[in-house]
Every structure is written in C-alpha cells, then in structure tokens.
Amino acid sequence: xxAIFQDTLMDLKALVGKEDADGYGVSRVRSSAQxxxxxxxxxDRYGTCRESVPLAWNYFSRFISNVQSITPxxxxxxxxxxxxxxxxxxxxxxxxxxxxxxxxxxxxADQTKVLDMxxxxxxxxxxxxxxxxxxxxxxxxxxxxxxxRCDRVSGNRIEELVRYQLERALYFSELMMNYRPSIIAFAxxxxxxxxxxxxxxxxxxxxxxxxxxxxLKMDICEVDECMSALENSIPQLEDPEGPGNxxxxxxxxxxxxGGDPCVSPTSVTIAEGN
Numbered sequence: 278x279x280a281i282f283q284d285t286l287m288d289l290k291a292l293v294g295k296e297d298a299d300g301y302g303v304s305r306v307r308s309s310a311q312x313x314x315x316x317x318x319x320x321d322r323y324g325t326c327r328e329s330v331p332l333a334w335n336y337f338s339r340f341i342s343n344v345q346s347i348t349p350x351x352x353x354x355x356x357x358x359x360x361x362x363x364x365x366x367x368x369x370x371x372x373x374x375x376x377x378x379x380x381x382x383x384x385x386a387d388q389t390k391v392l393d394m395x396x397x398x399x400x401x402x403x404x405x406x407x408x409x410x411x412x413x414x415x416x417x418x419x420x421x422x423x424x425x426r427c428d429r430v431s432g433n434r435i436e437e438l439v440r441y442q443l444e445r446a447l448y449f450s451e452l453m454m455n456y457r458p459s460i461i462a463f464a465x466x467x468x469x470x471x472x473x474x475x476x477x478x479x480x481x482x483x484x485x486x487x488x489x490x491x492x493l494k495m496d497i498c499e500v501d502e503c504m505s506a507l508e509n510s511i512p513q514l515e516d517p518e519g520p521g522n523x524x525x526x527x528x529x530x531x532x533x534x535g536g537d538p539c540v541s542p543t544s545v546t547i548a549e550g551n
Contacts, residue, residue, distance in 0.1 A: 282420070282421060282426070285417050285420050285421055286421060286489075286492065288417060289414070289417045289418065289421070289493065290492075290493060292409040292413060292414060292417070292459070293409075293459055293493050293494070293495075295408075295409050296408075296409045296457055296458060296459055298405075301335075301405075301408045301409060302457045303453065303454055303455060303456060303457055304334070304335075304338045304450075304453035304454050305338055305339070305341070305342035305454070306337070306338035306341045306342060306454075307450040307454065308447060308448050308449055308450045308453050308454075310448050312334075312337070312356055313330065313334070313447055313448055315356065316329075316330045316333055316334075316356075316360050317330055317444075319360060320360075320364075325364060325367075325368060326367065326368075327444065328367060328410065328412045329360065329363040329364045329367045329368075330360075330363070330444075330447065331410050331411055331412065331443070331447055331458075332363040332366065332367055332408070332410060333359040333360040333362070333363035333364075334359070334447060334453075335408050335410070336359045336362055336363060336398060336402060336406070337355060337356065337359040339401075339402055340355060340359070340398055340401050340402065341355075343401050343402075344401065351394075354390055354391070354394050355394060355398075357391060358391050358394040358395050358398060359398070361391055361395065362395055362398060362399075362406065366406050366407065409458060409459070410458055411443045411446065411458040411461050411462045411465075412440075412443060412462075413458075414458055414459045414462035414463070415436075415439050415440070415443060415462040415465065415466065418462060418463060418466055418489070419432060419435055419436055419439065419466065421486075421489060422435060422466065422482075422486050423481075423482040423485045423486060424473070424477065424478050424482050428477070431473065431477060431478070434469075434473070435466060435469045435470070435473070438465075438468075438469035438472055438514050439462070439465045439466055439469050441511075441514060442465040442468065442469070442507055442511055442514065443461065443462065443465060445510070445511045446461055446465070446507070446510070446511070449506075449510040449511075451506055451509075451510060452503070452506055452507065452510055455503075455506070456499070456502075456503045456506070459493070459495070460495065460496075460499055460500055460503050461503055461507070463489075463490070463493075463495060463500050463503075464500050464501075464503035464504040464506075464507055465507060466486070467486075467487075467500070467504050468504055468507055468508065468514070469514070470483060470486075472514060
C-alpha cells in the first residue's frame with residue numbers, strides 16, 4: 278500500500294480510537310426530525326457545509342445526557358447554540374459564510390443568551406468539540422476503497438450514495454442510538470457497493486475493502502446489523518425528485534436581518550436513551 282494510503286489508514290485508526298472515548302460513540306438522545314430540519318434549512322440557505330449538522334447533534338445530545346433536567350425554553354436555546362458552535366468549529370477562518378450564519382442564528386434568539394449558553398455547553402462538554410463524525414470516517418474509508426483509488430468517477434458515485442445515507446441516518450434513533458459513527462459509515466459504503474455494476478466493482482475489490490474491518494477492529498456482525506438497519510430505515514438510496522429533497526423538507530428560515538421564524542423546537546420531546 279502506498280505511503281499516502283498508509284497515512285490515511287493510520288489516521289482512520291486514530292479516529293476509531295478517539296471515537297471510543299466517552300461521549301464520542303452512539304447518541305444518547307432520540308433523534309428529532311424537527312431539529313434536523315431546522316439545522317439543515319439554515320446551513321442550506323447560507324451555503325455552509327452540511328457536516329455542521331451531525332456535529333451540532335453530537336453537542337446537543339451530549340449536553341442533554343449530562344444535565345439532570347432542562348426546560349423547553351432552554352432546549353430551544355440549546356438547539357440554536359449547538360448549531361452556532363458547530364459552525365464556528367467546522368468553518369475555517371477564511372469562510373466568509375460563517376458571518377452570515379452567525380447573523381442568521383442571532384436572529385433566532387437573543388445573542389447574549391446564545392453566548393451564555395455556548396459557555397455553559399463548553400463547560401459541560403469539557404471543551405471536547407472535535408468528535409469524529411460519520412463524514413470523517415466515510416471520507417477516509419472511501420479514500421481507501423480499492424475502486425475509488427483506481428476510478429475517480431466510481432469513487433464520486435460511492436461518495437454520493439454514502440452521504441445521502443449519512444444525512445438520512447441522523448433522523449433515525451434506531452441507527453444513531455445503536456451504532457457508532459464509524460460503523461454507520463462503513464455499513465453505508467457496503468450498501469452503496471450493492472448499487473454498483475459487478476463488472477466494475479469486482480469480488481476482489483469487495484474483499485479488500487472488507488479486510489479493513491479487521492484492521493480497524495470492527496465487529497463484523499455489528500456492521501452487518503447496521504447495514505440491515507440502514508436498509509430498513511432508508512429503503513431508497515436516492516431521492517427520485519432530486520438530491521436532498523427527501524433529506525430536508527421545506528423549512529422556513531429567517532434572513533440575517535430577521536423575518537419569519539423557523540420551526541420552533543420547543544415542542545420537541547427529548548427522550549434520553551438507556
């Protein structure tokens with residue numbers, strides 16, 4: 278294996294090790310379509326990467342699971358602050374869109390309250406704001422995939438199918454509360470393989486990719502179970518009406534200067550997992 282791929286594998290192993298740390302594994306809070314829709318609506322409107330959303334969910338669920346009780350009003354503020362913090366962490370200093378995001382989120386709540394909640398979140402999360410995400414695992418796994426390494430077009434196709442599944446996975450508690458991000462990412466790639474022409478994706482290529490499970494010390498049965506859960510939760514790998522349409526329904530998002538309010542998450546029931 279070339280040095281560049283050895284480095285990617287080492288990076289992947291490090292992420293798996295980091296994932297095992299407390300708070301970086303399965304979600305401890307039931308998924309909320311209303312919250313996900315709100316977040317995706319904001320990031321789509323202002324053009325920042327959708328990877329901020331699973332990062333926001335990680336913050337949100339970890340915070341909820343570490344406090345004894347929380348009022349609906351604080352949940353609403355927490356939802357906004359989680360995305361606020363995720364965008365700041367995920368965006369680069371050169372990302373001018375971040376400013377627009379900050380303005381948009383500030384329009385949803387008093388800015389002082391958001392900043393106060395951010396400080397409280399950082400204390401509760403012990404400043405651990407760079408957890409491994411499904412996207413990080415998927416990106417590195419695809420780089421190591423035998424087909425993606427020799428055929429960029431096929432690699433892009435795998436990535437499209439995988440990203441669709443990862444965005445949908447966030448909506449399903451049976452996925453997020455039972456499987457770690459690395460397992461979901463690996464299972465999503467295996468499922469994407471089923472959509473490829475066997476004349477392109479050979480048996481040898483499949484076996485080489487599967488060999489990564491042992492290198493990453495993944496439970497083969499757990500990956501298979503997750504793949505079945507993905508098939509049950511997301512029976513269709515692509516939205517026939519266009520990319521993203523099935524992922525995020527129409528959501529009202531305020532402009533940076535104000536406007537109509539977003540979907541309010543105060544009515545969302547947050548149930549902690551066992």
